[in-house]
Amino acid sequence: MICYKVFFKLDKPIPMIKNEYGGRECDGDVAERISLGFNAYNEKHFRKSCAFVYSYSCVRRRLGIAVVIDEDISIAELIRDVADRAELNGIYEYEEITLNAMHCYGTQASSLSRKSFDYDSRVLEEFAVEEYLHRGYSIERIAKHRTRSEVEKRAAFGLYDRDFLPELDRIKIPRAIEGAGGHPVHYIIKGSHAKKACEDLISSLYENKRLRSKRFNIINDHEEYDRSYGLCFRTSKGCTMVVDLTCYVQQHDDGAVYDILNKRLYDLIKSNARDVLTVFLLPNGCDKATEQIKNSLPELTFIEISEHPVMNNDAKKVLRAYCRKDKVKADKELLSMVAKDTGYNAANLRKMYDTWYANTLKTKVYPQYADFKKNLESEKDKLPQGSAYEKLTEMIGLEKVKQVIEQAVTYSKMQKLLANREMPNARRAMHMVFTGNPGTAKTTVARLFAQILKDNEVLSVGDLIECGRSDLVGRFVGWTAVQVKEMFKKAKGSVLFIDEAYSLLDGRSGSFGDEAINTIVQEMENCREDMVVIFAGYPKEMNEFVSRNPGLRSRISFYVDFDNYSPDELFDITKLIAKNNGFKLADDTCETLLPIFENAIGSGDFGNGRFARNLVEQAQLAQSVRLSTLDFDSLLGDDLVTLCAQDFSQINTGIRLEENRKQRIGFSKVV
Numbered sequence: 052m053i054c055y056k057v058f059f060k061l062d063k064p065i066p067m068i069k070n071e072y073g074g075r076e077c078d079g080d081v082a083e084r085i086s087l088g089f090n091a092y093n094e095k096h097f098r099k100s101c102a103f104v105y106s107y108s109c110v111r112r113r114l115g116i117a118v119v120i121d122e123d124i125s126i127a128e129l130i131r132d133v134a135d136r137a138e139l140n141g142i143y144e145y146e147e148i149t150l151n152a153m154h155c156y157g158t159q160a161s162s163l164s165r166k167s168f169d170y171d172s173r174v175l176e177e178f179a180v181e182e183y184l185h186r187g188y189s190i191e192r193i194a195k196h197r198t199r200s201e202v203e204k205r206a207a208f209g210l211y212d213r214d215f216l217p218e219l220d221r222i223k224i225p226r227a228i229e230g231a232g233g234h235p236v237h238y239i240i241k242g243s244h245a246k247k248a249c250e251d252l253i254s255s256l257y258e259n260k261r262l263r264s265k266r267f268n269i270i271n272d273h274e275e276y277d278r279s280y281g282l283c284f285r286t287s288k289g290c291t292m293v294v295d296l297t298c299y300v301q302q303h304d305d306g307a308v309y310d311i312l313n314k315r316l317y318d319l320i321k322s323n324a325r326d327v328l329t330v331f332l333l334p335n336g337c338d339k340a341t342e343q344i345k346n347s348l349p350e351l352t353f354i355e356i357s358e359h360p361v362m363n364n365d366a367k368k369v370l371r372a373y374c375r376k377d378k379v380k381a382d383k384e385l386l387s388m389v390a391k392d393t394g395y396n397a398a399n400l401r402k403m404y405d406t407w408y409a410n411t412l413k414t415k416v417y418p419q420y421a422d423f424k425k426n427l428e429s430e431k432d433k434l435p436q437g438s439a440y441e442k443l444t445e446m447i448g449l450e451k452v453k454q455v456i457e458q459a460v461t462y463s464k465m466q467k468l469l470a471n472r473e474m475p476n477a478r479r480a481m482h483m484v485f486t487g488n489p490g491t492a493k494t495t496v497a498r499l500f501a502q503i504l505k506d507n508e509v510l511s512v513g514d515l516i517e518c519g520r521s522d523l524v525g526r527f528v529g530w531t532a533v534q535v536k537e538m539f540k541k542a543k544g545s546v547l548f549i550d551e552a553y554s555l556l557d558g559r560s561g562s563f564g565d566e567a568i569n570t571i572v573q574e575m576e577n578c579r580e581d582m583v584v585i586f587a588g589y590p591k592e593m594n595e596f597v598s599r600n601p602g603l604r605s606r607i608s609f610y611v612d613f614d615n616y617s618p619d620e621l622f623d624i625t626k627l628i629a630k631n632n633g634f635k636l637a638d639d640t641c642e643t644l645l646p647i648f649e650n651a652i653g654s655g656d657f658g659n660g661r662f663a664r665n666l667v668e669q670a671q672l673a674q675s676v677r678l679s680t681l682d683f684d685s686l687l688g689d690d691l692v693t694l695c696a697q698d699f700s701q702i703n704t705g706i707r708l709e710e711n712r713k714q715r716i717g718f719s720k721v722v
Contacts, residue, residue, distance in 0.1 A: 052178060052288050053264040054153040055126055057102075057116040059134070061141040064112040077107060077167040085114075086169035088137025092129075093174050100124065101174040102133050105160040107167065114139070117148075117156040119178050121288060123232075147265055149191045150180050150286060157181075183286050190269040194253040202251045208369065209244030210397045214356040215252070222259050233325040234261075237351050239341055242358025243398035245297050245332040252330070252356070253291050262328060267291035270311065271298060280316055284323045291328040292320070296340065312340065317347045324351055335396060360394035369397075373404045379411055439502035447627065448620040449492065455611045456500055459483070462608075463509045480579040481509075482606055484597060485587040487613025490659030493587045494548065496613075501546035504583065511581055512544030520554040523567045531563050535570040539578055546583045553592035556599060565599075572602045579606075616659050618648035625663045632667060634692050643696040666702060673698040 065085075066078040076082075085104065093101045099122040106115030118129060126145055134140070148156075157180070160170040175181060197205070202219065206212035240248050249267070256262040268287045270280075271294075284292060294311065320329050329351075331344055335358060345353060361369060366389045367381075374381040385407045389395070395403075413420045440460075443453060463481050485493045498515045505513020518538055525531040539547065549571075557564040575584050586593065590612070597604050616624065622644050626636050647666070651657050658665070674694055678686065 052119060052121045052150075052286050053126075053266065053290070054148045054150060055118040055120070055145045056148050056152070056156065057118055057126075057130060057143050057145040059114040059116055059130070059139060059141055059143040061112045061114065061139065063140070064109055065107065067109055075109075082167045083169070085137045085139070088135075088139075089133060090169065090171070091136050092133050093171070096122070098177045100129060101178070102129060103157075103160050103170050103174065104168040105156040105163060105170075107163075112141075115156075116143075117153060117160065118145075119153060119175070119180070121178060147193055149193060149266060150183055151191065154180050154184050179282060179286060183282055190271065192250070192267055192269070194250045194257065194265040194267060196258070196265075197251060197254055199255075202255060205244075205247055205251055208372065208397060208401075209242065209247055210358045210361060210369070211240070211242055211244060211248050211356055213359050214354075215248060218252075218354055218356065219255055222255055222261060225259075234328050235352065236354045237320075237324070237328060237348075238330045238356060239333065239344060239353050240330060240356045241333045241337065241341070242335055242356075243396050244358065245334075246295070248356055249293060249330050249332055253328075256328070262291065263289040264291075267293050267330075269293045269295050270316075271295040280319050284319045284327055288323075288326045291330060292323075293330045293332060295332045296337070297332050297334050312343060312347070314347075320348060321350060358396055360396055361400075362392060362394050363389065366395045366400060369400050370404055373401075373408075377408065379408070379416070439499045439506055443496065443499045443503065446492065446495075447623045448616050449496070449613070452496060452611055452613055455609055456496070456503070459500075459609050460503055460507060460509070463504070464507060480575075480606060481608050482575055482579070482584045483586070483609045483611055484593055484607055485585055485611050485613060486590040486593045488589065488615055488657065488659060490657075490661035490663075491613035491615065492660060493613055494550070496611075497546060497548045497585050497587070500585075501583075504546070510544055510546070510583070514542075514545040515548055516542040516545055517548045517550060519550050520564075520567075523549070523571070524555065524563045531566045532570045535567055536574060539574040539582070542582060543578060544581050546585060548585050548587065551588050552586040553588050553596040556596060568600050568603060572600060572606060575603075575606050615652055615657070618645050618652065621648040621651075621659070621663050624660055625667060628664050628667045629670075629694060632671070634667070634671065634694050637693050637695040639696040640694065640699060643699050647699070666699060667694070669702045670694045670698040673701050 065081050067075045068078050069075060089103055093103075100118070100120045102116055102118045104114055105117050107113070108115075116130075116133075118126065120126065120129060130143055130145075153175070157170075157172060157175045160168070161172055163170065199219070203212065203216065206215045238249075238252065240252070242248070253262065253265060253267055257265045266287075267290060268283055270283065270292065294316070296311065320327075331353075333340055341355070367386050370385055370389070371381045374385070385404070388403050388407065443456065446453075459481055485497065487493055494515075494517070501510065501513050501515045504510040516538070522538060523531065523535050525534050555564040555567050571584070586596070586607075588596065597607065622641060625644060629636055644666070651662055671694065677698060678691070
């Protein structure tokens with residue numbers, strides 16, 4: 052269904068007369084003749100197309116006409132027919148509009164009909180325009196016209212040119228059989244610029260007469276659209292239906308993605324495939340969703356248009372292109388932002404360029420504002436920066452840990468600002484205690500935390516120096532204090548990570564362990580300006596350790612508890628470990644692994660992430676044994692890198708499931 056607004060400029064103006072209220076309106080006879088012509092057309096084309104007058108300008112001699120077409124005729128044919136019936140002479144121009152705009156023109160025509168032109172509001176009811184809008188389904192757009200050159204530039208900046216430009220060449224080739232209609236292919240577009248690529252695609256299809264309309268309807272919310280998918284497709288005949296999943300991240304929003312991708316939607320796509328073009332938009336990755344779409348619509352052919360990552364000189368080439376567009380010169384500062392052998396998508400590069408260009412505007416284009424740079428950067432310094440912080444936020448689980456780390460970084464940076472202003476209350480001690488069971492990523496978080504502090508100019512070096520009892524406690528009298536001071540000297544400007552710190556407790560006062568603790572407390576105070584000490588260990592033992600020395604407890608600023616991972620988090624960790632090892636998990640592994648994790652959590656020697664890593668390593672061994680019994684030449688590449696439920700079910704985890712289940716019967720809290 053295609054909607055237009057038409058401006059018909061008459062050769063002669065419609066005579067105007069005064070009405071009983073002193074106002075001016077169209078001559079009744081002429082208005083009636085025009086109305087009868089439109090009504091005659093609407094009656095003949097009932098439920099197929101309609102046209103009505105919604106405005107008239109006497110000065111410009113221009114009629115405003117709204118048109119709905121739901122049959123195989125052109126706008127030119129419709130206007131010619133209506134003009135003949137209404138005896139209109141002149142020239143016209145037209146523009147495609149949305150259903151929402153059509154509804155507004157219908158309201159305007161109702162108001163005009165009381166003065167001049169007759170309008171029957173029922174003509175729009177047959178096209179479900181009002182029903183569609185009143186239910187809230189008005190996410191629709193009109194694709195903008197762009198030249199081939201403009202489209203190519205946008206594709207290059209969006210990094211989808213490799214797949215997109217060959218398809219543009221195919222679109223340009225005219226149909227081999229004139230008069231045949233329908234859509235030979237539909238589309239799946241993936242990437243950070245999927246929406247731009249979609250609009251350019253629709254525009255190109257329209258310009259090459261592969262689409263009758265530039266309007267596209269967007270589905271991006273299951274709860275709103277599921278009850279009225281049929282109405283969406285009914286009003287999209289001749290147009291494009293866009294299923295937008297770009298706002299969902301596959302790892303966290305699979306449920307939302309697959310709520311939208313349901314059987315009802317697939318059935319409607321199949322039954323309307325000839326009249327409605329379907330385009331799926333997905334974020335980068337989402338291979339599982341892509342496969343589901345193709346498997347659910349085997350009768351259709353899909354063209355995939357994907358964003359390709361770039362690195363090194365190719366990434367710099369894109370940044371230089373942005374510079375040429377803005378008529379500035381790329382410098383070393385901009386090009387050095389591209390890390391070696393690191394892949395970037397279009398959104399990454401655009402963000403990188405925008406950051407650099409904002410600074411260039413202040414310092415080079417308008418150098419009179421260069422002095423304001425530090426003021427703006429001090430505001431930016433309030434938030435953690437750098438790739439290490441991004442890696443921390445991307446880690447599975449650890450939400451409480453991430454929150455404390457962010458607070459710690461923000462606190463330290465604010466204390467640094469206060470110290471720069473010579474405030475007397477500025478203190479920057481950030482010493483911490485990490486408590487948690489084995490495999491909860493305490494060391495990994497400590498390493499990232501050190502790098503975060505360096506990225507944000509809190510620490511000068513930002514290394515993680517790990518040590519234990521043997522590194523701190525000497526074998527003879529007088530050695531312990533020397534060893535502790537040497538370790539602190541080595542860790543200056545970095546993070547000193549003391550693992551299993553409770554091992555310093557000897558059980559008697561005045562021991563070498565107590566000497567180490569007392570020296571640590573002294574050095575913590577001396578080095579608090581450019582160093583962080585992190586004590587790590589099991590929760591109960593670490594509580595005893597901190598309580599041993601009152602001076603130690605008073606110097607600890609943050610206590611970070613690393614909880615055990617949940618079964619779902621452990622499954623995600625297992626998938627990630629497998630991926631990093633070059634493998635992937637089959638769909639049936641979830642049902643096998645979740646019960647294993649649920650039982651493992653209750654065992655006394657549970658290793659969290661280490662347990663997941665051990666499972667993957669043992670599953671790889673089991674897979675090798677399984678594959679060795681098969682005909683190797685008949686195996687596909689996918690078979691060689693897939694771990695299935697059978698590979699995990701044969702693993703001896705060392706956990707007695709019966710005993711563990713017995714401990715967790717009922718609703719009592721496990722302690």
